Amino acid sequence: MSATTDPAALTRTVTVDRARLVAYADASGDQNPIHQDAEVARSVGLEDVIAHGMWTMGAALDAVTAYAGGDPGRVLSCATRFTGMVVVPEGETVEVQVEGAVKKVDEEAGTETVELTVTCGGQKVLGRCQAVVRV
Amino acid sequence: MALNPDYAGRVYPPAGPFPVTREEIAAFADAVGSTVAAHRDPEAARALGYADVVAPPTFAVRIAQQCEAQLVTDPGAGIDFARVVHGDESFVHHRPVVAGDVLTGVLHVDRMREAGGHGMVTTRVELSDADGAPVTTVTSTIVVRGES
Numbered sequence: 001m002s003a004t005t006d007p008a009a010l011t012r013t014v015t016v017d018r019a020r021l022v023a024y025a026d027a028s029g030d031q032n033p034i035h036q037d038a039e040v041a042r043s044v045g046l047e048d049v050i051a052h053g054m055w056t057m058g059a060a061l062d063a064v065t066a067y068a069g070g071d072p073g074r075v076l077s078c079a080t081r082f083t084g085m086v087v088v089p090e091g092e093t094v095e096v097q098v099e100g101a102v103k104k105v106d107e108e109a110g111t112e113t114v115e116l117t118v119t120c121g122g123q124k125v126l127g128r129c130q131a132v133v134r135v
Numbered sequence: 136m137a138l139n140p141d142y143a144g145r146v147y148p149p150a151g152p153f154p155v156t157r158e159e160i161a162a163f164a165d166a167v168g169s170t171v172a173a174h175r176d177p178e179a180a181r182a183l184g185y186a187d188v189v190a191p192p193t194f195a196v197r198i199a200q201q202c203e204a205q206l207v208t209d210p211g212a213g214i215d216f217a218r219v220v221h222g223d224e225s226f227v228h229h230r231p232v233v234a235g236d237v238l239t240g241v242l243h244v245d246r247m248r249e250a251g252g253h254g255m256v257t258t259r260v261e262l263s264d265a266d267g268a269p270v271t272t273v274t275s276t277i278v279v280r281g282e283s
Contacts, residue, residue, distance in 0.1 A: 014168050024166040027159070028197050032216060044217050044280065053221035058167035058193040065171045065192060072173055072189040072231050079225030079274075131192065 005135060009066035010100030010114065014059040016051050016086060017093045024055045038090065048089050053082035056125055060098045060118045064131045067100065067114065074134040076111065083127035086120045096120045103130070110135055138254040138279065139213045142206065143247040150202045151239035152265070159197065160190045160234055167191060180233075190232035196224070199260040199273035202240035206258060207277075212247075214256065214279055222255065222276035229269040237265045245274075254279035 021035050030052055033040040041049050057080050068074035088094050097119045104113040112133050118126040157177070164174035172179035173189045180188045207214050232238070239262070246257035260273045 020166065020168075023162070027162040027166040028200070030196075030200055032219065034217065034220075040217060054193060054196050054224065055167060057224060058163070058169075058191060058196075061192045062164075062167055062169040062171060065169070070171050070173055070179075071183050072171065072191060073183070073185065073228075075192040075228065077225070077227045078192050079223070081223040082221045085220075 005067055005069065005112070005133070007067070007100075007102070010063050010098070010116070012063055012098050014096050014098060015093050016055065016059070016088055016096060018049065018088060018090060021049065021051055021055065021088060024052055024058075028052065028054060030054065046085070048087050051086035051088055051094075056082075056086055056096060056118060057129070059096060060116050060126060060129060061131060063098050063100055063116065064114055064133060068133045076132045076134055078129075078131035080129035081127040082125070084120070084123045084125035086125055094120060096125070137213050138247055138249060138256065139211055140247050140249075142209075142212050142244050145206075145244040147202070147205050147242040149239045149241050150205060151198075152237045153198045153201065153239070155190065155198075155232055155234055155236040155238060157188050157234040160188050160194060160232075163194050163197060164191050167193070177234075185231070185233055187234040190234075192226060192228070193224075194232055195226055195262060195271040195273050198238055198240055198262060199275065202242045202260045203258050203275065205242055206244055206256070214254070214277075218280045218282075219277050220280060222278045224276075225274045227272040229271065232270060236270070238262045238270060246276075252281035254281075
């Protein structure tokens with residue numbers, strides 16, 4: 001497999017609903033009820049059930065793995081801040097937009113730094129979401 | 136309930152072992168809507184030079200959070216789990232996680248403080264493999280929202 005990088009892979013729309021949050025809770029082990037139970041979410045001052053920040057990061061980072069020719073081992077590091085919440089009402093499918101761009105090229109190290117802009121309903125939900133990719 | 140700042144600087148004994156299976160990697164990839172074959176198809180992973188399917192870049196959180204639970208569920212630490220939201224997260228992969236790995240994690244409490252009525256807790260989990268070689272460093276900050 002060649003080390004191709006396709007910038008088109010960095011733009012995508014991902015969707016999330018309550019069933020996906022249950023699947024993510026099971027797959028990640030994060031069973032915090034604020035991601036599944038609206039009553040609990042509201043009791044701690046949230047608008048409704050929210051997606052795990054790590055679900056959003058994981059969904060966004062898949063675009064980087066795809067960019068790195070589908071080779072997960074070429075994603076050397078990644079980091080983000082959780083700046084907004086993805087609210088997931090019962091019975092709805094919520095869209096999250098992912099757009100990425102190469103911010104830095106380090107020819108000596110053979111790496112690129114990719115920055116992702118991740119929004120939901122026009123609001124940024126991840127901040128400084130970056131990954132270093134081996135090219 | 137307030138955070139206990141005395142927990143800052145704590146290093147926990149190694150947690151685990153956590154065996155990583157193909158099924159766990161595939162379930163995680165499915166849940167984040169991954170399009171990447173190497174998370175699910177051993178042949179696709181081998182074609183890239185790996186022994187078995189390779190985990191997504193954020194998969195290590197599954198193991199890191201089990202290590203972090205040592206702190207989060209400790210009543211003495213003063214963390215109210217229902218009031219926890221995630222502040223930031225980072226992964227440094229010393230090598231990718233592959234099915235068949237047996238990982239252990241050492242939890243470091245790097246920072247624990249109150250700020251603006253909220254609690255801020257930064258932890259670092261150093262994951263290593265069965266040979267003791269480093270695999271992933273997972274750094275996480277959680278915010279314990281204050282009762283305003």
